[in-house]
Amino acid sequence: MSKSATSVWDNCLTFVKDNISDQAYKTWFQPINAVKLNDNALSIQVPSKFFYEWLEEHYVDLLKVALTKEIGKGAKLVYVIRMENAKGNRQPFTEKIPSTQRSNVNSQSIDFPSRQKNPELRNPFVIPGIRNLKIDSQLNSNYTFDNFLEGTSNRLARSASLAVANKPGGTSFNPLLIFGGVGLGKTHLAHAIGLQVKDKFPDKTVLYISADKFTQQHIDAVSKNNRNDFIHFYQIVDVLIVDDIQLISGKKGTQDVFFHIFNHLHQNGKQVILTSDKAPVDMQDIQQRLLSRFKWGLSAELAQPDFETRIKIIKNKLYNDGVEMADEILDYVASRITANIRELEGAIISLIAHSTFSKKEITIDLAEQIVKNYVKNNKKPISLDDIQNVVSDYFHIEIEELQSKSRKRNVVQARQIAMYFAKEITKTSLTSIGRHIGQRDHSTVLHSCKIVSNLQESDKQYRKFIQDLEIKFKQL
Structure with missing residues (x-):
């Protein structure tokens, strides 16, 4: 009884599954489909050139044993690569022949190639032609938990980071988003997580990348028609750390591709760590579907150190x-x-x-x-307390009244103006501003800021309030 391509490949998969980890099987073999069986040559469809080269480099011996068991001596494997161009249109099937097998130009089959020793590629981002994928995690060894001093301003973020480092992908903090102003230690904590993961779990693949660099790599991948390879590369990472994620704001293509990478990693129990200068609720021009995913885990704020x-x-x-x-x-x-x-x-x-x-x-x-x-900024920065003091004094009301639930017109006006200046002058999140000025939520702060902005344009007296207060803040 003749065998079909599907049955041969299914039997091969059963053998492969018994000899590799479940995660490796899901990543590298589940996406493959059998195409045809012609005598002793089995054609399989792989998603990209990256897949083909990974299989050739890492699993060729296993595949050879599996296929020989099913077909016999002289078994051959044909890789059929389904390409996707930059516009998303599908191109016809093409059969890939490695350079080591091109002595016969008319041949369309791939004999199992012998392994070749190539220099390790320390740069993980040269997608085309990757043979031996040795990923440099891009981590700074100076940024450790040992030299990140804990205080009340960073205790939550540091504790959550330690939990993630000790059990990547195994806590409810996935993703872990660390946010706060410039120079407060976001990047330090991100590197510390990566370093500890590599120390405790040497087999895990860890990668640190800035959002700017990620965006540029995506642009390069699209221009070179390697978008699928780019996606597959990031999908093999166990712990992905993206610094300054807010910088993908307004970049639709980058957001789309990051959405797919994030989903794959999260669904497969991989850990995602993000840093940002603002909380997800304050991010602008980022797709709601991405923002909702940023909120899945834990958003930990790094406040100014006491x-x-x-x-x-x-x-x-x-x-x-x-x-x-x-x-x-x-x-x-x-x-x-x-x-x-x-x-x-x-x-x-x-x-x-x-x-x-x-x-x-x-x-x-x-x-x-x-x-x-x-010191670049040797002048003491204006705090939320400073803003409340100045505004309360200007409008001749007590701070306690400003922070109260009072709906008196003059109190509401002063409270809204205080929230407006807090957003304009400080780098504090809307959530923190609301919490400090009367236990309001971020939506109340955002609404107040819009009201103040609108009234400045339409109300002459209101505009004078703002101008007077601006002068007072400059004098602090």
Whole structure:
């Protein structure tokens, strides 16, 4: 009784499944379809050139044993690649012949090729022609959990990151989205997760990439008609870390492809870690279907470090560099640089360098000079408390009344204006603004900001309120 291509391939799959992991089977063999059986040659359809090269490199021996058991000696395998062009139109089936088998130009079959030793490709993003996929995780070994100091401002984000690192894909924190302002440690935590995963689970594939670089790779893949290869590459990653995900805002093509990659990873128990300078609810020009997925797991905010945390950061830096500093100088620097850990560490580095090169002690005078001359933002940033104080004073109401549930017209007006300036001046999320100004939700803050913006254009007196307050904030 003659065998069909489907039955031969099904028997081969049964053998393959018994010899590899379930995840590898789902990723590399389930998408394959049998096309035809011609004598001792079985044709199978693979989704892309990337699939073909991966099978050839990693599973050719297993396939040879399986096919020989079914067909006998002299078994041959034909890879049929279904290509997709940049416009999404399907091209006719083409049969792929590896360069090692092209001595007979008219041949359409692929004998099982012998393995060739090629140099490892450290760059994971050169999609065409990948032979031995050795992914460089792109992680910075300096960013570890050990040197990320915990404080009240980052405790949730750090604890969640540790949980994910110890059990990637196995917690409810998937995706884990870490958000907060510039220089608060988002990238540090993202790298720390990746490094710990690689240490605890050496077999897992970890990849860190910035959203900008991801976007550029997608553009290049589309221009070279390698979009499928691009998608398949990212679908094999076990832990995908994307930094500054908000930068895909307005980029529809990139959002579409990331949506499919995200779905595949999430459905297969892979871990996704994202960082952003804002919470999902505050992101603009990103598809709702993506935003809803960003909210599936945990969104953990990194707030500005409190005074105690800033002191701990300075002391840790000094300890690592073997430098001592008087408490009054520690207090001075920590009280002046409040919003950005990066600037805080930069000031300490400058302070140590000046002391070392000039062979002088670190004094309060030197600290004042450094804070003044070397910190980009040495002026204390305006806080939510500052904004509420200024607005309450301007409208002659108490802060308690501003934060109350009062619906008096003058109180509502002051509250809306305070929310407006909080959004304009600070990098605080809408959720945090609402929580600080009367326990409101983010939608109330957004509504208030729209009202203030509209009234500025139509109401002359209202516009004067805003102008007067802008001057007061500049004077802080």
